[in-house]
Amino acid sequence: MEMEERFDIVNEHDEVIGSAPRSEVHQRQLNHRAVHIWVYRPDGKILIQLRTPTKDRHPNTWDSSAAGHVDSGEDYLTAAVRETKEELGIDVHSQLEERLYVNACEQTGQEFVKLYRTIHPGPFEPCPKEIADLQWIHPDDLEKWMSSEPEKFAPALPYLWHYQKDS
Numbered sequence: 001m002e003m004e005e006r007f008d009i010v011n012e013h014d015e016v017i018g019s020a021p022r023s024e025v026h027q028r029q030l031n032h033r034a035v036h037i038w039v040y041r042p043d044g045k046i047l048i049q050l051r052t053p054t055k056d057r058h059p060n061t062w063d064s065s066a067a068g069h070v071d072s073g074e075d076y077l078t079a080a081v082r083e084t085k086e087e088l089g090i091d092v093h094s095q096l097e098e099r100l101y102v103n104a105c106e107q108t109g110q111e112f113v114k115l116y117r118t119i120h121p122g123p124f125e126p127c128p129k130e131i132a133d134l135q136w137i138h139p140d141d142l143e144k145w146m147s148s149e150p151e152k153f154a155p156a157l158p159y160l161w162h163y164q165k166d167s
Helices: 022-027 076-088 139-148 156-166
Strands: 006-010 016-021 034-038 045-052 064-067 097-102 112-118 133-135
Touching: 006 022, 006 034, 016 022, 016 064, 034 076, 045 139, 064 076, 064 112, 076 112, 112 156, 133 139, 139 156
Parallel strands: 034 112
Antiparallel strands: 006 016, 034 045, 034 064, 045 133, 097 112
């Protein structure tokens, strides 16, 4: 049997105040940490992923190129490198640029989020437990699609997208 992930619980200042299993953190809507990674191609298109139907949150929706929780005791950058490797099969350690930091809120699922950006043309080895499909899309087309069909996206992606445009 697989051991359940454990996340740090954080206060409103993103300071660790405890830890708990994933299911408890989500059920009780406790503040915790996550990372999102946006992978761009040299031509400016961004990679988005379709979450699998088996995901416990926001199944069958489009999301950031890679995203995931920061494990208990882990820092944001380490989590970003790990998630990109696990989900896309690429090593981006020296190529990640921190772009944004947002406070926990409803749109992020009570997650403090650090958003990173990198440029990588592929190829990718998507994790079949996490990703049902990958798609390159021009940022303007992504913005139009998120506006016209918001239900097709995990809530954090449009929130982060608009937040970074406004900052």
